[in-house]
Amino acid sequence: MAGYNYVQMKSNNAVEAEADVLFPASYISKFIGVPTVLIKEHVYSAEYHHTSGWYNTTDYYDLKEAKEFFLSEEGKTVLTEYKNREKLGPVIHKNCKVKWLEWTGTRKKRRCHEVEAEGATVSVKRLTATITLRNGDTFTKRLTTRGFEFEN
Numbered sequence: 001m002a003g004y005n006y007v008q009m010k011s012n013n014a015v016e017a018e019a020d021v022l023f024p025a026s027y028i029s030k031f032i033g034v035p036t037v038l039i040k041e042h043v044y045s046a047e048y049h050h051t052s053g054w055y056n057t058t059d060y061y062d063l064k065e066a067k068e069f070f071l072s073e074e075g076k077t078v079l080t081e082y083k084n085r086e087k088l089g090p091v092i093h094k095n096c097k098v099k100w101l102e103w104t105g106t107r108k109k110r111r112c113h114e115v116e117a118e119g120a121t122v123s124v125k126r127l128t129a130t131i132t133l134r135n136g137d138t139f140t141k142r143l144t145t146r147g148f149e150f151e152n
Contacts, residue, residue, distance in 0.1 A: 001013070001016070004050070009051065010049060010050070010051045010058075011049050011050045011051070013049050014049035014050070014051060014058070014060070017046075017047060017049060017060050018060075021062065021063045021064060022046050022047065022060040022061065022062055022063070023060060023061065023063055024051075024058050024059065024060060024061070025039040025040050025043075025059065025061055028061055028063055028066050031063065032063075032066060032067055032070060034066070034070050034079065035082065037127055037144070038070075038078060038079070038082055039061060039066055040059070042069060042075070042078055043061050043062075043065060043066045043069055044061075044065075045059035045060060045061055046060055046061060046062045046065075047059075047060050048060060085126075086126060089125070090123045090124060090125035090130075091123070091124045091125075092121065092122070092123050092124075093121070093122040093123075093124070093150065093152055094121050094152075095118075095119055095120075095121075095152070096118075096119075096120050096121070096122045096150045096151060096152055097116070097117070097118045097120075097150065097151050098116070098117050098118075098120045098122065098131055098133075098148075098149075098150040099114060099115070099116045099147070099148070099149050099150070100114070100115055100131075100141060100145070100147055100148045100149075101113070101114055101115070101146070101147035101148070102114075102115050112147075114147065117133050117134070118134075119133075119134045120132060120133050120134065120150070122150050124143070127142055127143045127144060128140055128141075128142060128143070129141050129142075129143055129148070129150070131150075
């Protein structure tokens with residue numbers, strides 16, 4: 001049924017999907033104890049739904065399918081590799097070319113422009129990159145952030 005549920009701040013179809021055991025990756029992560037990023041990388045999204053009055057979308061995943069994958073041998077291997085990677089310190093990349101998006105304007109009139117810098121040092125730990133530019137400015141970005149990329 002089309003429409004928007006302002007009480008739950010999601011579309012009526014999203015509410016119906018949750019009744020069919022389809023949930024966002026963050027919910028499944030809490031339920032089965034697997035990091036959200038692994039769910040997004042290794043389980044196909046079943047559908048997507050609008051989840052705010054600003055027309056944002058959220059992918060919904062089948063809870064049963066996610067459980068089955070992470071109980072399989074392949075899923076166990078993925079989890080083990082992730083935990084081993086987590087134990088290591090940050091990986092440092094020097095003299096990188098970095099691109100990211102900067103947003104300006106008001107909430108109603110958002111403007112985006114791409115910024116590019118060369119010679120930056122990027123320190124990656126888990127899913128977070130700390131970028132140090134040549135002039136000494138430092139900021140962090142998630143590796144999954146849209147518009148963010150770097151190369152050696």
